[in-house]
Amino acid sequence: MSDRVSPSGIALGRQAGLMRMQSDLAVLTAEMSSGRKADPARSLGVGASLLYKLYGDVQQGEAIKNATSLAGERLKTMQTAMTSIGDLMDQMSPEILKVDQLKDNGYTIIASHAKEVLGSLTDLLNAHWDGQNIFGGTDTSKPPVADSAALAAWASGQLTTAVTAAGAPLDATQTTTMLAGFDAMFANVQRDATGTTSFYGLVYVSTSRTAMNGSTDPESDANSLVRIGAGETLSYNVRADNDTFKNAYEALSMLTLLDAPDTSLSEEARTAILDKAGDLMRTARAQLTVVAGVLGTKQQRLQNVADIQDRAVSAATAQINDLEASDYYTVSDRISQLQLQLQATYSITARLADLSFVNYL
Numbered sequence: 001m002s003d004r005v006s007p008s009g010i011a012l013g014r015q016a017g018l019m020r021m022q023s024d025l026a027v028l029t030a031e032m033s034s035g036r037k038a039d040p041a042r043s044l045g046v047g048a049s050l051l052y053k054l055y056g057d058v059q060q061g062e063a064i065k066n067a068t069s070l071a072g073e074r075l076k077t078m079q080t081a082m083t084s085i086g087d088l089m090d091q092m093s094p095e096i097l098k099v100d101q102l103k104d105n106g107y108t109i110i111a112s113h114a115k116e117v118l119g120s121l122t123d124l125l126n127a128h129w130d131g132q133n134i135f136g137g138t139d140t141s142k143p144p145v146a147d148s149a150a151l152a153a154w155a156s157g158q159l160t161t162a163v164t165a166a167g168a169p170l171d172a173t174q175t176t177t178m179l180a181g182f183d184a185m186f187a188n189v190q191r192d193a194t195g196t197t198s199f200y201g202l203v204y205v206s207t208s209r210t211a212m213n214g215s216t217d218p219e220s221d222a223n224s225l226v227r228i229g230a231g232e233t234l235s236y237n238v239r240a241d242n243d244t245f246k247n248a249y250e251a252l253s254m255l256t257l258l259d260a261p262d263t264s265l266s267e268e269a270r271t272a273i274l275d276k277a278g279d280l281m282r283t284a285r286a287q288l289t290v291v292a293g294v295l296g297t298k299q300q301r302l303q304n305v306a307d308i309q310d311r312a313v314s315a316a317t318a319q320i321n322d323l324e325a326s327d328y329y330t331v332s333d334r335i336s337q338l339q340l341q342l343q344a345t346y347s348i349t350a351r352l353a354d355l356s357f358v359n360y361l
Helices: 007-034 040-097 099-125 148-166 172-187 243-259 267-324 328-354
Strands: 224-229 232-236
Touching: 040 099, 040 224, 040 243, 040 267, 099 148, 099 243, 148 172, 148 243, 172 243, 172 267, 224 267, 232 267, 243 267
Parallel strands: none
Antiparallel strands: 224 232
16 A cells, blocks of 8 residues: 555645735735734734733823813813903902092993993803803703893892882991892802792802702702823812802892982992992902912813823823834845745746646656
8 A cells, every 4th residue: 555645735735825925925015015013913922912001001091181181171261261250350340449430420330330240240151162061060051140130130129129118218227238138149058949039040040059058959069070090080160159259249239229219229328339249349359369270270280181191192102103013124024035935836836837747758
């Protein structure tokens, strides 16, 4: 019994070898063209886990960078709005102080200006960015502040009630009593849907508050959060019910009464209103400076986080590029070897094709 090699088996093996070399050559040519390995994980072997980790780091870094960037833009918009609010407060303070210089129409001018500023303040606190109402806390779906006309109407109603009860123009004492009602309304932490006894309902309509302060309303004072790292968040809390805005609203609502006729307010009553409103506005301005400063600190931290993440993503991307980059000289040498092997194989195949029984004889 004798063994022999099947000619068809040799042909099939040679064909498989040719196909494998052609495939390897195509892959190497693509790597040469792109400068990157076709299958870096395979070439790294057990070190492929590092590559996967780097890709995970890049994805996480990009997500955090995008989140901090968006939050930073939101805080920037808030700062811009608060700068404008500060300008409004600065406009009102001199008006309050120079009423004597305006003579007979001074009170009317202040009342008119107060109504305009009241509307502007509301517009600024209802500012939105990227489809979100930025001063509404976590309740960003709707404007947090109601139309300013409602507050002005409420203030006018308080004056009418007080004058009716007094049966004469209010004096300083009666005016002080009336203004205590303003204090009570702005201090009431329970929401009043009728909009008659509480700042929450008459002015502030968002369900996300700066602080609950003992309110039993089913609302929240949870801070707005931004993810700045693995398991780490940054919180901020500037909403339209902040005390600085409350004080500004109360001061402006009082000032809108100054254009009331002499049958409603005496000169002493107007002075009492100016004094009370002036104190509130100065307090609001000082508070606004603090709020803006705290928010500025948050902005700076967000920027620092964004910068750190940007550098981390760049470093991880550079490592990935190093791991995935093909070695030009190694690939070039391998291509040359495969081309020689293919040429040799083609040559042998051609010579074998010329063999025949006739030539053998």
